[in-house]
């Protein structure tokens with residue numbers, strides 16, 4: 001995940017970490033990752049918290065205050081996906097968590113993994129997505145029976161800080177270019193403000209090339225020639241969509257890692273959702289969750305363990321042991337055990 005993502009009090013090893021197990025495939029991939037981290041002899045006091053639909057009956061809300069308090073106490077969390085009902089029901093736990101902890105940057109590095117065959121080699125893109133506003137502010141209303149309205153909020157403050165995050169990340173990680181992705185030709189004021197903030201900040205980083213692209217063209221270019229991109233900087237909604245596209249370029253959601261980083265807290269979680277279609281069947285690929293956990297270990301200073309786990313993961317993939325999403329026939333538990341047997 002790189003230098004830009006490292007916490008300020010570098011060197012201090014945090015041992016108390018919140019684990020949000022989520023739902024759907026969440027518990028399966030969480031258990032797999034816990035087992036691997038334990039086998040790698042990393043000592044962590046996991047503060048396990050439940051959230052989502054399953055806790056509503058008992059506690060009345062999908063994201064009880066105890067979950068937020070736990071992350072505030074421990075500063076770091078590893079999180080599995082939580083289902084968000086479509087069209088009705090509770091507000092997204094994910095959006096609420098990001099908002100309440102002010103996790104303003106969503107960092108999604110996307111690069112080819114060894115042993116995973118994809119259309120393009122040498123993809124190495126970092127998606128930096130603004131994480132707190134845009135259409136995710138959740139301001140919607142039914143105007144009349146036949147009309148609904150959602151409000152897109154873009155502020156200068158949030159746009160400037162995410163632009164700074166992207167450029168800082170680029171500098172600290174020897175990246176060459178930041179490309180801002182908007183639809184500022186149509187959303188002239190909102191995306192226009194996001195673009196203006198990126199432009200303004202680009203002037204402070206003359207060593208980093210700056211590029212602008214419209215989101216529709218960006219999608220087409222990503223599919224045709226992804227190797228041209230380096231760091232992508234996007235508002236929330238485009239960032240959400242484009243990061244799934246980027247996940248597709250490197251083998252799919254089963255391997256795409258992510259992190260939500262703010263000034264005070266960091267929550268590491270895979271890009272994918274709760275995959276209800278394969279939940280409870282021991283079919284899920286734990287790699288995306290594990291890659292997120294590896295970055296969390298780097299972040300808390302467990303660099304050596306992170307490296308050992310990554311090597312074992314890559315060796316497993318190279319040896320051809322893969323879950324079904326990558327064309328293999330290993331179950332989640334079999335993949336996990338194979339990986340553990342390769343841990344040094």
Ligand code: NAI
Nearest residue numbers: 081082083084094253254272273274275277278284285325
């Ligand atoms: P999804 O990411 O859960 O699944 C999309 C497709 O990818 C499915 O075919 C699924 O089987 C596959 N897939 C995802 N992760 C996989 C893994 N680790 N191994 C193997 N295959 C995997 O997206 P979907 O279906 O749109 O969303 C399901 C639920 O997840 C929704 O309620 C959504 O709101 C929620 N969600 C939660 C997120 C979070 O907690 N951060 C992020 C994205 C979605």
